[in-house]
Amino acid sequence: MNALTASDVSVNSDPKVSGKPEINRGKPEINSPPKIKSGPALHLDQLSLSFGDNMLFNPVSMTLTAGQLHMLTGANGAGKSSLLKCLAGLMPHQGEICWLWPENSSDQVDKVAYIPQLEAFDATLPITVEDYLLASIQPRIFFRKPPVKEQQRLEQLLSRVGLEQKRNRKIGQLSGGERQRLLFARALAQDATLWFLDEPMNGLDQEAQGQILQLILQLKAQGCTLVMVHHDIEFVTAHADQEVRICDGNIMVVTPAPVDDGLVVPLGVAQI
Amino acid sequence: MIMQQWLASGVEQGWLPEIFQYPFVTYALIAAVMVGPLLGALGTLVVVKRLAFFSEAVGHGALTGVAVGILLGEPATQPIAALFGFCLSFALILHWVKSRTQVPYDALVGVFLAFAIALGAALLLYVAKVVNVHILENVLFGSILTVTPNDLILLGLISLVSWVMIWRYGNQALMSALQPELARVQGAGGRRARVTLLDYGFVLLIALITVAAVKIIGAVLVGALLLIPATTARLISHNLRGFFIRTLLISTGSCVAGVVLPMALEIPIPSGAAIVLLASSLFLVVVLLRQLGWLQTQANG
Numbered sequence: 415m416n417a418l419t420a421s422d423v424s425v426n427s428d429p430k431v432s433g434k435p436e437i438n439r440g441k442p443e444i445n446s447p448p449k450i451k452s453g454p455a456l457h458l459d460q461l462s463l464s465f466g467d468n469m470l471f472n473p474v475s476m477t478l479t480a481g482q483l484h485m486l487t488g489a490n491g492a493g494k495s496s497l498l499k500c501l502a503g504l505m506p507h508q509g510e511i512c513w514l515w516p517e518n519s520s521d522q523v524d525k526v527a528y529i530p531q532l533e534a535f536d537a538t539l540p541i542t543v544e545d546y547l548l549a550s551i552q553p554r555i556f557f558r559k560p561p562v563k564e565q566q567r568l569e570q571l572l573s574r575v576g577l578e579q580k581r582n583r584k585i586g587q588l589s590g591g592e593r594q595r596l597l598f599a600r601a602l603a604q605d606a607t608l609w610f611l612d613e614p615m616n617g618l619d620q621e622a623q624g625q626i627l628q629l630i631l632q633l634k635a636q637g638c639t640l641v642m643v644h645h646d647i648e649f650v651t652a653h654a655d656q657e658v659r660i661c662d663g664n665i666m667v668v669t670p671a672p673v674d675d676g677l678v679v680p681l682g683v684a685q686i
Numbered sequence: 687m688i689m690q691q692w693l694a695s696g697v698e699q700g701w702l703p704e705i706f707q708y709p710f711v712t713y714a715l716i717a718a719v720m721v722g723p724l725l726g727a728l729g730t731l732v733v734v735k736r737l738a739f740f741s742e743a744v745g746h747g748a749l750t751g752v753a754v755g756i757l758l759g760e761p762a763t764q765p766i767a768a769l770f771g772f773c774l775s776f777a778l779i780l781h782w783v784k785s786r787t788q789v790p791y792d793a794l795v796g797v798f799l800a801f802a803i804a805l806g807a808a809l810l811l812y813v814a815k816v817v818n819v820h821i822l823e824n825v826l827f828g829s830i831l832t833v834t835p836n837d838l839i840l841l842g843l844i845s846l847v848s849w850v851m852i853w854r855y856g857n858q859a860l861m862s863a864l865q866p867e868l869a870r871v872q873g874a875g876g877r878r879a880r881v882t883l884l885d886y887g888f889v890l891l892i893a894l895i896t897v898a899a900v901k902i903i904g905a906v907l908v909g910a911l912l913l914i915p916a917t918t919a920r921l922i923s924h925n926l927r928g929f930f931i932r933t934l935l936i937s938t939g940s941c942v943a944g945v946v947l948p949m950a951l952e953i954p955i956p957s958g959a960a961i962v963l964l965a966s967s968l969f970l971v972v973v974l975l976r977q978l979g980w981l982q983t984q985a986n987g
Contacts, residue, residue, distance in 0.1 A: 502871045528871040538920060539734065545926035555856035
């Protein structure tokens with residue numbers, strides 16, 4: 415896994431197939447809302463994953479454009495979550511993955527979030543929502559009242575994810591939706607601009623799903639790069655900028671379109 | 687010295703029991719006051735990271751460390767270098783193997799624990815030819831009679847290093863324990879080494895604290911005191927601050943009472959045993975009170 419800046423590599427410039435990394439250098443585009451921050455593009459070079467002789471997916475080269483919502487789809491067991499973990503650097507793999515950050519800053523590598531499927535916390539741990547977020551904000555252990563600046567930051571985060579009323583609840587006693595929102599708040603606390611989301615709405619009710627969707631759309635509007643595993647095709651069609659489908663061990667880019675069958679573009683043309 | 691004089695004057699004036707006139711009691715108390723909070727602070731992380739069994743295994747590995755130290759010619763009452771070296775190597779190897787195998791962690795720790803005890807038991811026969819084996823009891827289960835001013839200096843240094851590490855990296859360790867995958871992904875891109883270092887730093891702390899507490903609590907019982915106060919405090923705390931403070935209070939209280947009570951009541955038991963017995967008793971009392979509903983309100987905030 416490499417974390418490079420956009421200037422470190424050159425990419426196939428045919429926008430029809432490659433989706434050249436859209437690097438936001440702070441200049442707002444005409445007729446589009448200014449973006450507050452921008453996530454990186456992800457470049458995959460001959461990425462593949464195998465367990466022994468069993469190849470989960472074949473080598474693929476492609477670029478996931480910066481500042482967009484990319485959805486990974488496929489049948490159960492196709493390897494969606496494994497691909498996501500590879501992209502996040504959580505799983506050993508073959509080939510190269512580059513995160514192409516828009517700005518040349520070493521701090522960017524910390525701005526990465528990974529939201530797993532519904533995660534359980536130990537219900538008896540005496541750690542409240544407020545403790546959890548303060549520990550994310552504060553670099554060091556302090557057991558006094560946080561300074562005004564950090565308190566304000568905490569309030570902002572709680573308000574952003576709608577957990578103000580749950581601030582004193584133990585994290586293990588939160589409902590599924592609240593827990594996911596807490597994980598979002600933690601990543602927001604670190605100003606994440608690259609988000610890996612592994613079916614974050616799984617097991618949530620309609621209301622909780624709506625709240626998570628709102629957060630995702632806000633992040634997208636801000637220019638964050640989001641890579642998300644999802645199984646609901648309607649949802650993918652409605653919200654994805656790009657769908658990456660895993661089918662029989664092959665990874666394909668599917669251009670989402672408001673019809674049932676999107677345009678399937680075979681990969682192998684977007685290599686460095 | 688100042689504390690010793692103050693305690694002696696307290697004895698002369700009659701408001702302190704006679705036991706405080708002895709310097710070794712003063713040294714033991716100072717050691718208890720330093721070790722208690724340190725074990726408490728680290729204990730909160732041990733419980734959150736679910737490393738209780740790990741710290742227990744490192745403590746038990748001390749038996750082998752002590753035996754190796756004596757065989758290599760270290761003083762029988764103070765085989766510090768071998769003890770630290772063995773505990774650290776033991777913990778590092780265990781942690782390294784853990785990160786490279788699919789074996790469940792509890793099973794892996796169990797194997798290492800059994801190996802360490804068996805090796806220690808095998809070496810004891812050779813140790814018995816060099817020193818009286820009963821001397822080992824002081825190292826394994828603690829004895830306030832053996833604390834010297836030099837021990838206090840070593841303890842002070844270890845405490846300083848440990849507190850700096852806990853203050854500087856405690857939050858990161860906590861968050862990494864709660865969500866290891868997020869910590870790893872944030873450590874990607876050249877900074878993953880920092881996350882790994884954090885893990886190994888924690889292992890180093892466990893080894894350091896085992897050495898720090900060897901005189902008062904004994905190497906074998908250190909693991910218990912890393913676990914029991916935090917487990918007790920967890921039952922009666924609603925937030926992190928309360929959890930931390932209560933753990934420190936229970937740990938320090940157990941250490942001080944475990945040093946003083948056997949002396950005051952003239953009960954000839956090792957200080958480590960007394961400390962752990964007190965901490966365990968408090969845990970049982972808290973469990974009982976919670977069962978009776980007396981602590982329910984407090985626990986629920």
